Amino acid sequence: MKAARFYGPGDIRVEDVPEPQARPGTVKVEVEWCGICGTDLHEYVDGPIFAPTADAPHPLTGESVPITLGHEFAGVVHELGEGVTDLRVGDRVVVEPYIVCGTCDACQQGKYNVCRTLGFVGLSGYGGGFSQFVVAERRWIHPLGDLGTDVGALIEPLAVAYHAVRLSHAQPGHTALVFGAGPIGLVTTAALRARGVEQIIVVEPADVRKAKAPVAGADHVLDPTATDVVAEVMELTKGRGADVSFECAGIDQVLKAAIQSTRVGGTCVNVAIWGHEASVAMNDLVFREVNVLGSLAYADDHPATIEMVASGKVDPFQFITGRIDLDDIVTSGFDELINNKEENVKILVRP
Secondary structure, X not given: OXXXXXXXXXEEEEEEOOOOOOOOOEEEEEEEEEEOOHHHHHHHHHOOOOOOEOOEOOOOOOOOOOEEOOOEEEEEEEEEOOOOOOOOOOOEEEEOOEEOOOOOXXXXXXXXXXXXXXXXXXXXXXXXXXXXXXXXXXXXXEEOOOOOHXXXXXXXXXXXXXXXXXXXXXXXXXXXXXXXXXXXXXXXXXXXXXXXXXEEEEXXXXXXXXXXXXXXXXXXXXXXXXXOHHHHHHHHOOOOOEEEEEEOOOOHHHHHHHHHOEEEEEEEEEOOOOOOOOXXXXXXXXXXXXXXXXXXXXXXXXXXXXXXXXXXXXXXXXXXXXXXXXXXXXXXXXXXXXXOOOOOOEEEEEO
């Protein structure tokens, strides 16, 4: 079967690889759509970052580059491994792309998203969604019901947002503040709107992305290059500040503004993956007892995320800005997202 394999910076090759075989307790999924994630882009530009290298193979998979990329994928059940009886061939499903040990303290707590040896299908081995077939354990297979598999490919990034919003304890009467209207910022905005948050403020400098924020659910969009964001948030919240804020950019100045814009006793959730050590003014936290919370991916959030979409609380199609074939993944996928990142949210690939 064909697969898009990552070899190193700027080096992704579509080539033939062996087709994976179903094992007892697993499900073989024929992938119909897989989204290109920002993490995939970072690997393509600067990697290996999360992808394991030859001198440090992943501890659970034993694999290293080259690896098949793609972790935002959905498809149909192609084959059931021995012992799997609650699914049927042809069912539309999304795969929660985790590789975890199941034995560390985090896994024992049910926080498998921060497993000590955490890995991802499509980043750490065990195949990936940029291929025709993927085999995964039954526990990671989530039925989509009547939802299409193109929508299914968006469940993974939406689950990231759902998880962050859930951890924030945002409530219907709250004001929420989202820094960044890139893919994660937009899905976070949509998840907040689905939760019924009263007022959502998005901060974004790029014109194209600013235009997308109201569609996702923003009530106000602030341009940090044209206004004092902290002062404007205080004005919009009658001097209180936002009940919850979300840092989706991984930039020191943005984190500072997020903390300063959060009300006394409020919560600032960091969703971004940082490429450098963050600088934090601790007194901004101490003097107003602001909570800063890290949020990584998702844990037991896929079923609720699927229901959020199925119930119509989120329009997933607003995030799809391109559909391409696997053979075009470099020129029309990775290069397009790098060169025109402000105009794109999610490009889906059909393996």
